[in-house]
Amino acid sequence: MGTYCLAVDIGASSGRMIAGTIIAGKLELTEVHRFENKIIQKGQHSCWDTDRLFQEIKTGIMKCKKQDIQPQSIGIDTWAVDFVLLDGNDNLLTDCVSYRDPRTDGMMEKVFEIFSKERLYLETGIQFQKFNTIYQLYSLQQNCPEVLKKAESFLLIPEYFNFLLAGVKASEYTNASSTQLVNAFTKKWDDSLMDVLSIKKEMFHEIKMPKTVLGPLRKELAAEFGMDIKVILPATHDTGSAVISAPVQEDAIYISSGTWSLIGVENPFPICVTKALDYNFTNEGGMDHQFRFLKNIMGLWMIQEVKRNYQDEFTFAELACLAQEELPFQAMVDVNDDRFLKPVNMIEEIQDYCRETGQTIPLTPGEVARCVFDSLAVSYKEAVEQIEHIFEKEFSQINVIGGGCQNEKLNQLIANVTGKDVYAGPVEATAIGNLAVQLMALGEVKDIKEVRKIIYQSFEVKKYQPENGQIPIMQRSAVK
Ligand SMILES: Nc1ncnc2c1ncn2[C@@H]1O[C@H](COP(=O)(O)OP(=O)(O)O)[C@@H](O)[C@H]1O
Numbered sequence: 184m185g186t187y188c189l190a191v192d193i194g195a196s197s198g199r200m201i202a203g204t205i206i207a208g209k210l211e212l213t214e215v216h217r218f219e220n221k222i223i224q225k226g227q228h229s230c231w232d233t234d235r236l237f238q239e240i241k242t243g244i245m246k247c248k249k250q251d252i253q254p255q256s257i258g259i260d261t262w263a264v265d266f267v268l269l270d271g272n273d274n275l276l277t278d279c280v281s282y283r284d285p286r287t288d289g290m291m292e293k294v295f296e297i298f299s300k301e302r303l304y305l306e307t308g309i310q311f312q313k314f315n316t317i318y319q320l321y322s323l324q325q326n327c328p329e330v331l332k333k334a335e336s337f338l339l340i341p342e343y344f345n346f347l348l349a350g351v352k353a354s355e356y357t358n359a360s361s362t363q364l365v366n367a368f369t370k371k372w373d374d375s376l377m378d379v380l381s382i383k384k385e386m387f388h389e390i391k392m393p394k395t396v397l398g399p400l401r402k403e404l405a406a407e408f409g410m411d412i413k414v415i416l417p418a419t420h421d422t423g424s425a426v427i428s429a430p431v432q433e434d435a436i437y438i439s440s441g442t443w444s445l446i447g448v449e450n451p452f453p454i455c456v457t458k459a460l461d462y463n464f465t466n467e468g469g470m471d472h473q474f475r476f477l478k479n480i481m482g483l484w485m486i487q488e489v490k491r492n493y494q495d496e497f498t499f500a501e502l503a504c505l506a507q508e509e510l511p512f513q514a515m516v517d518v519n520d521d522r523f524l525k526p527v528n529m530i531e532e533i534q535d536y537c538r539e540t541g542q543t544i545p546l547t548p549g550e551v552a553r554c555v556f557d558s559l560a561v562s563y564k565e566a567v568e569q570i571e572h573i574f575e576k577e578f579s580q581i582n583v584i585g586g587g588c589q590n591e592k593l594n595q596l597i598a599n600v601t602g603k604d605v606y607a608g609p610v611e612a613t614a615i616g617n618l619a620v621q622l623m624a625l626g627e628v629k630d631i632k633e634v635r636k637i638i639y640q641s642f643e644v645k646k647y648q649p650e651n652g653q654i655p656i657m658q659r660s661a662v663k
C-alpha cells in the first residue's frame with residue numbers, strides 16, 4: 184500500500200480531514216471526516232471552539248484506523264490571524280477569540296499613531312484588515328495587559344493543534360506572515376515593531392518553513408490511536424495550502440473561494456509599492472519563499488449568513504439557482520464594507536445598504552442571493568483590474584478553487600463580468616495543497632512543479648467562457 188498522508192483543513196465554516204496517496208501518478212483522496220466550524224459566544228467575545236475542533240481532529244484520526252488507513256504523516260491548516268496564549272505551564276490564558284470579534288475596533292488607528300501605516304506596509308507588506316493579529320494583540324495590550332504579562336507562548340491556531348498533537352511549539356511562515364508582525368524581507372518576526380508596540384517578543388517561537396517535520400505524536404496520543412504519525416508543517420495558512428495546489432498557473436489569477444474570497448497571484452518578491460497599499464493588497468508568505476500577492480474579499484460568508492438568516496431553509500445550490508432566476512445587477516453592495524463583517528442580520532444589513540443608497544431593495548431570497556453574487560462578482564472584477572494595473576499586464580484566466588467553485592452560476596457570472604475564462608476546481612484545493620507539502624517532506628514527490636503536474640492530472644477542472652453580450656452594464660454608482 185502506498186504512503187498515505189492526512190490533511191486537516193479547517194476553514195471558518197467547516198473542517199475536513201482527507202487522506203491522500205499517489206497511485207499510478209494520480210493523487211487519490213479519501214475523505215475521512217468532515218465537521219462544522221462556527222463562531223460561538225463565550226462571555227463577551229466571539230470565539231472559536233478549539234476544544235471541540237481538537238476533538239474532531241482526534242475523531243478523524245480514529246476514523247483512519249477504522250478504515251485501515253495508516254497515515255505516515257499529518258498536517259494541519261486553518262484560517263489565519265487568530266491565536267492562543269499559553270502561560271509558563273502551557274495553560275490557555277484566554278478563550279480563542281475570533282477575528283470577527285469587535286475587540287479590535289479602533290485599534291488599527293491607535294497603532295498608526297505610533298507606527299505609520301506606510302512604514303507598516305513597507306516593512307510587512309500585509310493588507311490592512313482591522314482584525315490582523317497585530318491589532319488583536321494591541322487590543323490585549325491596551326485592555327488586558329495582565330494577560331500579556333503572563334503569556335509565555337503565542338501560537339496561531341494550527342500551531343496550537345500541533346502543540347497538542349506533538350508537544351512542539353513552532354511558528355510556521357505562511358501563517359506567521361498574516362499577523363502583520365513578520366518582516367517581508369527578513370521573513371522573521373519584526374522585533375523592532377514589537378518593541379515599539381510593547382508586544383512581548385519573547386513569546387513568539389522560531390518561524391519554520393513548510394515541509395518541516397515537527398516530530399512524532401505525543402506518546403499518550405500514539406498509544407490512544409494505536410499508531411504513530413509524523414506531524415509535518417504544511418503551509419498552515421489554509422490559503423497558502425490552497426494556492427500551492429491551484430492547478431491553473433499560467434497567466435492565471437486565483438480566487439480561493441470559501442468563507443472568504445482570496446484573490447491574487449503568486450509572485451517571487453513582495454510588492455510594497457504605494458499602488459498596492461492604496462488597493463490594500465497583501466504579500467502573505469508562500470511556499471519556497473514565494474509571495475501570495477492577494478486581497479481579501481468578504482466572500483461567501485455573506486451567503487452563509489443569508490442561509491442562516493433563512494433558518495437553512497435553502498441549500499447553497501438552491502440559493503444559487505434562485506439567484507439565477509432574478510434580473511442581474513438590480514441592487515449592489517460594497518461587499519468589503521466593515522458592516523458586513525459580522526452584522527446581526529445579513530439580509531437586513533444588505534437591505535439597509537440598498538435603502539441608504541437609493542437602490543431597489545432585494546426582498547425575496549432570490550433577490551437577496553442575486554445581490555450577494557452580483558456584488559461579489561463586481562468586487563472580483565475590480566480586484567482583477569487592480570492586479571492588472573499593478574503588474575501592467577493582462578491575465579487571461581481565473582482559477583476558482585475551494586468550496587465556492589461548486590457555485591456554477593457564480594463561476595459563469597465571474598467569466599461574464601471579467602470577460603475571462605474561468606477554471607473551476609478543485610473543491611478541496613486547500614487539503615490537496617496540504618497533502619502536497621507532506622508528500623514533498625516525505626520525499627514522495629520532488630518539488631512543487633512535480634506535485635502541481637500530478638494535481639492537474641488528478642482533478643477535474645471545469646471551464647467557463649464569457650457568454651457573448653453577457654458583460655452587463657453595472658450600476659457602479661451604488662457601490663460607495
Ligand atoms: N453545492 C454547492 N453549490 C454552491 N455553492 C456551494 C456548494 N457547496 C459549497 N458551496 C459554497 O462553498 C462555501 C464553503 O466553501 P469552503 O471552501 O468549504 O469554506 P471554508 O473553508 O471557509 O469553510 C459555502 O459557503 C458555499 O457558499
Ligand SMILES: C[C@H](O)[C@H](O)[C@@H](O)C(=O)COP(=O)(O)O
Binds near residue numbers: 194441442445479
Ligand atoms: C481572516 C483571514 O483573512 C482569513 O483566515 C483568510 O486568510 C482565510 O484563509 C480564509 O479561509 P476560509 O477557508 O475560512 O475562507
Ligand SMILES: [Mg+2]
Binds near residue numbers: 194195441585
Ligand atoms: Mg477554507
